[in-house]
Amino acid sequence: MVSASEWAAPPTRTELIENLVSGVDRYNPNNVGILEDYLYHQIRSQEYDCLANLAILKLYQFNPDLYNPDVVINILIKALTAYPFPDFNLCISLLDERPFPANPDEPDPLPSLLPVLTSLYNLLQQCRFPAFWALYRSDKAESLRDNYTVECVGFEDSVREVVIRAVTPAFKRIGTDRLSTYLDLSGDDLTAYIEKLGWSLDAESGVATLPLNPDNQIVSTVVQENIQLPQLTKIIAHTQTVA
Amino acid sequence: MSQQRKAIWEADLDEELQDVDLNLAIGSYGQNDLYNDGTRPASLANDVLNRPSTVQSRIDEATLVAVQQQMAQQAAFASIPDVVKRFIVHFHQAVLENNLAEITVAYESGWNRLTEKFYAKTEWPEAEVIAPLVNDDQIFLILYRELYYRHVYSRLQPDIDDRFHSYENSCELFNYLLNSDGPVPLQLPEQWLWDIIDEFIYQFQSFCTWRTKVKSKTDEELQLLGEGNQVWSSYSVLNVLYSLIQKSKINEHILALQEGKSTEEIAEIVGEYGVRPLYRMLGYFSIIGLLRVHSLLGDFTLALKVMENVELNQKSPFTRVTACHVTTYYYVGFCYIMLRRYSDAIRAFVSILNFILRMRQYHTRSYQYDQINKTADRMYALFAICNALSPSRLDDNIFNTAKERFGEQITKMSRGEEGIPAFEELFIYACPKFISANPPPYEDPELLQAYIDDPPVEPIQRHLSLFLSEVRAQVPVPTLRSFLKLYTSLDAKKLANFLDADEEEMVQQMMVMKQASRSISRVENGKGLLDGQTISTSDLDFVIDDNMVHIAESTVGRRYAGWFIRNTEHAQRVYDTIKSSPLPPRKVNVTQTQPAQAAPAPPRNAGAKVAWGGIKVA
Numbered sequence: 001m002v003s004a005s006e007w008a009a010p011p012t013r014t015e016l017i018e019n020l021v022s023g024v025d026r027y028n029p030n031n032v033g034i035l036e037d038y039l040y041h042q043i044r045s046q047e048y049d050c051l052a053n054l055a056i057l058k059l060y061q062f063n064p065d066l067y068n069p070d071v072v073i074n075i076l077i078k079a080l081t082a083y084p085f086p087d088f089n090l091c092i093s094l095l096d097e098r099p100f101p102a103n104p105d106e107p108d109p110l111p112s113l114l115p116v117l118t119s120l121y122n123l124l125q126q127c128r129f130p131a132f133w134a135l136y137r138s139d140k141a142e143s144l145r146d147n148y149t150v151e152c153v154g155f156e157d158s159v160r161e162v163v164i165r166a167v168t169p170a171f172k173r174i175g176t177d178r179l180s181t182y183l184d185l186s187g188d189d190l191t192a193y194i195e196k197l198g199w200s201l202d203a204e205s206g207v208a209t210l211p212l213n214p215d216n217q218i219v220s221t222v223v224q225e226n227i228q229l230p231q232l233t234k235i236i237a238h239t240q241t242v243a
Numbered sequence: 244m245s246q247q248r249k250a251i252w253e254a255d256l257d258e259e260l261q262d263v264d265l266n267l268a269i270g271s272y273g274q275n276d277l278y279n280d281g282t283r284p285a286s287l288a289n290d291v292l293n294r295p296s297t298v299q300s301r302i303d304e305a306t307l308v309a310v311q312q313q314m315a316q317q318a319a320f321a322s323i324p325d326v327v328k329r330f331i332v333h334f335h336q337a338v339l340e341n342n343l344a345e346i347t348v349a350y351e352s353g354w355n356r357l358t359e360k361f362y363a364k365t366e367w368p369e370a371e372v373i374a375p376l377v378n379d380d381q382i383f384l385i386l387y388r389e390l391y392y393r394h395v396y397s398r399l400q401p402d403i404d405d406r407f408h409s410y411e412n413s414c415e416l417f418n419y420l421l422n423s424d425g426p427v428p429l430q431l432p433e434q435w436l437w438d439i440i441d442e443f444i445y446q447f448q449s450f451c452t453w454r455t456k457v458k459s460k461t462d463e464e465l466q467l468l469g470e471g472n473q474v475w476s477s478y479s480v481l482n483v484l485y486s487l488i489q490k491s492k493i494n495e496h497i498l499a500l501q502e503g504k505s506t507e508e509i510a511e512i513v514g515e516y517g518v519r520p521l522y523r524m525l526g527y528f529s530i531i532g533l534l535r536v537h538s539l540l541g542d543f544t545l546a547l548k549v550m551e552n553v554e555l556n557q558k559s560p561f562t563r564v565t566a567c568h569v570t571t572y573y574y575v576g577f578c579y580i581m582l583r584r585y586s587d588a589i590r591a592f593v594s595i596l597n598f599i600l601r602m603r604q605y606h607t608r609s610y611q612y613d614q615i616n617k618t619a620d621r622m623y624a625l626f627a628i629c630n631a632l633s634p635s636r637l638d639d640n641i642f643n644t645a646k647e648r649f650g651e652q653i654t655k656m657s658r659g660e661e662g663i664p665a666f667e668e669l670f671i672y673a674c675p676k677f678i679s680a681n682p683p684p685y686e687d688p689e690l691l692q693a694y695i696d697d698p699p700v701e702p703i704q705r706h707l708s709l710f711l712s713e714v715r716a717q718v719p720v721p722t723l724r725s726f727l728k729l730y731t732s733l734d735a736k737k738l739a740n741f742l743d744a745d746e747e748e749m750v751q752q753m754m755v756m757k758q759a760s761r762s763i764s765r766v767e768n769g770k771g772l773l774d775g776q777t778i779s780t781s782d783l784d785f786v787i788d789d790n791m792v793h794i795a796e797s798t799v800g801r802r803y804a805g806w807f808i809r810n811t812e813h814a815q816r817v818y819d820t821i822k823s824s825p826l827p828p829r830k831v832n833v834t835q836t837q838p839a840q841a842a843p844a845p846p847r848n849a850g851a852k853v854a855w856g857g858i859k860v861a
Contacts, residue, residue: 008548008773022548024485027478051544058542061680062477084758086583089709093541093581118712125716127754130747170757172788178750207789215761218784220795227804235808238815 007085012047014038026055029063036071039078046154048078050087057094069110073148076117080124081158084165088121109143116141129163133184156184164197169215176206319372327357327368328376331387335377338386338429347432354390358398366399367391382429385419388412393442396449403464406450410474413443417483420525421490426516433524437564440528443483444535450475451678457695469685477680480536484529491526492517497552527560531567534574539678541706543578547772550575555591555772565602566611569595569618575772576625577675581706583713585633586764586778592626596641623648624673628666631656632717633762634781659718666714670707677702717759719752727785727794735790753787760784 009018017038020026035056042048053075060067072095079087120141123132135141149155163182167174176194180186185193194201200209330353337345358367370384370391377383392409395401401409416439420427454468454475473479488494492513499509516522530549537546553559555575562568572595579588599619623645630642631653646653655665679702684690726741727733739746760781765774785794 008544024489027481051548054542054544058545061540064681086581086713089713090544090582092709093543093706122712122716125712125755127751127758128748129751166754166758169761170754170785170787172786172793174787175789178747215757215779218786218793218795221797223797231804231808235811235815238812 007050007082009051010047010049013049013052017049017052021051021055026058027062029059029066032056032059032063032066035059036068039071039074042078043074043152046158048082050079050082050085050090053078054090054094057091061094070148072110073113073117073144074152076114077144077148077152077155080117080121081155081162083121083124083162088117092118109147113144116144124159124162127166129166129182129184132159133181137184160184160193168210168213171210173207173209176201176208179208316372319368320375323368323373324361327361328373330354330357331373331376335380335383338383339380341428341430343430343432346430347434350432350435358394362394363398366395382419385412385416386431389416389439389442392446393438396442396446401449403467406446406453407467407471407474409446410450413446413483414479417486420522421486426519426522429521431521433564434566436521436524437528437567440484440525440532441566441570444480444532444539447475447480447536448539448676448678451682452676454682455679455701457683457691457698465685465691468682472682472686477540481533484532484536487522487529488526488533490516491522493523493526493530494552496523496526501552501554524560528564528567531561531571534578535570535675538574538578538675540680541677541702543581544773546574546578547582550772566614569599569615573618573622574675576622578772580625580629581710584763585629586635586762589626589629589633589635590765592622592629593641596622596626596644620648621673624652624669627653628656628669628673631662631666632714633759657721659721663711663714663718667707667711670710671703674703674706677706716755720756720759723752723756724783727783727792728796730792731794733792733794735787735792738792750787753785753792757785 013021016034020031020034025031035052038049038052039056042053056071056075060072076088076091079091082088116135120132120135123129123135136145160183167179167182176190179194180190183190183193191201194208198211201207202209330349334346334349334353336342337349367390370388373387374384377387388409389412392401392405392412395405396409460468496509496513496517499512504512510518513523517526530553533549534546537543537549550571553561553571555572561571572591576588576591576595579585579591596619599615623641626641627645627649630645649669652665652669656662656669679699683694722742726738735746735750739749742749744752760779760783762778764778765772782797783794784797785792787793
């Protein structure tokens, strides 16, 4: 699992963005363009930078006229793929009450898409992967798929990575049927994907074996007390002084 | 120690102030006629240090109004008790002389005592009324107003004028501190500095909450709000805090201290403002202030990020003011909860709750004590929540206290789906009073009407629903735990039968459980509060081997070392004491031992072991 320091400061972040995120300039409304461009860069190149995206949302919070629903939806999509980090909820925390409609001509797509996104996130939280794929492929998410996720490079693969992140610690061996429902892949695609992951596949019994990792090797431990010598110095020293 | 001081203060009050000529103070009021001609003493942002020069009264009406004002003020002045007048003069003297000890006493005990005695239900006299006592010293009046409004906000209900004026006063104060030529020659106790920042943020929060209640506003209020939308705006509050941090270069200061630089190097790094304790402490407290403001606005990562140079241990400067210490841990813990880092949150709460238990006996000064206790109570609730979501065996003591206080909710919370109302109850009780960054659209009556008809969700409800979604995801975990505890290996179908659930669903729930037992937590070498590594937080571990579930439980062995060492040392101490105490005097005279023998007859056996040489010889 990615450690928190990488999440807070991903190596793909440039220095310019770093200064923006860590300094006072993040409050300058003129800088929102830079951060938005960075977001689109993330979308196109399958990178992810949570804090920079949160900075965009914060600017929107203070300057409702900067609000751009497309940007918000893209941020939320990216945050979906970051599970189990709590990014999605953090983003929603910053989405203040409904911003005042600036442009009555262009309808705001966010209110209709937000429930869909939230349900997708809840399904991921509860590890209900088949249901996730079902909802994602359904009509309700059609607008989401057509307008947004199709632009986001590797969205489905990122979601599959989330699934793998959930499966790896819990399983030693997993049936391919189950795995295919989780990954929404079947047949040759599935085989190719498994091989890419480096897992070994037993085609006959249809079971994939996961490599050993710290999480799926369980040991029953008894936490013993470790008495250190320095703790006993006082007692031992006392025995010396007593004649 | 403060007891002692109080006595000195009270005892010497009359003698000390003999030399301050009260008559002179009151008499100079007459000379201030010129200042009061037709103009109210300025309380607006700009004329901080400029005294208006002689203003000629041009029109008779203006003079009449001025005279009436004077009379009203004189009446108000006369109604101030003498004790209060003396206190104000003394306080002013102390501030002028930068006598930190005296200021501390006046601020902490004098002000509170007089409030209790005279102003428990009313306001203190207005700054203009007491102005003559302090020779119209504007700086002191700004500080006085700060205390005056703090009193209004805490004991009374501030109205819209109070809110606007307190904002202006705060702006004046920060303007004076930040925009004068060079650092100001003022010295104030740390407690006061923290209270300034704390109160500033509190008034901001109070204003935001009041502002969102559109329906109950009068027309006049609506108009004022429509015009004054810069008052208490989020940007200005943040601006103040960031400016204080930048002016005092407090972040560079902390880094330099951590790198072990010498005092001269540090002085060079932080500049003329940063070396002065006033600015340094204000900068430091502003960091904590930012932590609080960002949490209130819902940006938890940024809140922790601004604290990245502050170390959470007992040596940090924020522990010098207890209220600040408690506030810091409360907000840090809360941010961790919203970031789903429950073990970090638990650790923060445990350390501060232990601290509060220990220092409770020393801090019984009334207003602070209540505040700290209330925060401690909320932290017990948050601790109970964290423990339900991520059970750990960190501190039984705190857990027992939490159980006493919230036992009912704790049992409910461990019961899965039914526990969700209990989570909600505790969360609402314990969370900070969230605010929304944007005011309702007072400038535009149409939008305002739309706002009234269809009000947006309150921030606290929003955060609550986010939190509950996390809780709901973990709902199946406690039941699974209880089953898994009973086995070392189990077929998945069998487990599904026990749970009366579909096998596939159950497997998914197990993945949730596995994820719930892993969370990010700070490790020893991690810098900054956002760092961390994944650790396992549960004692129950399992893995699924196609369709078999293998379970392993870790237990904690019996800990006897601490008990053993402590008791051994105690026994050693007793032994040493006995060995070094003087032996009872030898009884040389044999005849005298006879009655002595009769007396110790009952403890004879014990006495025989100790060498009572005298008796034996006889």
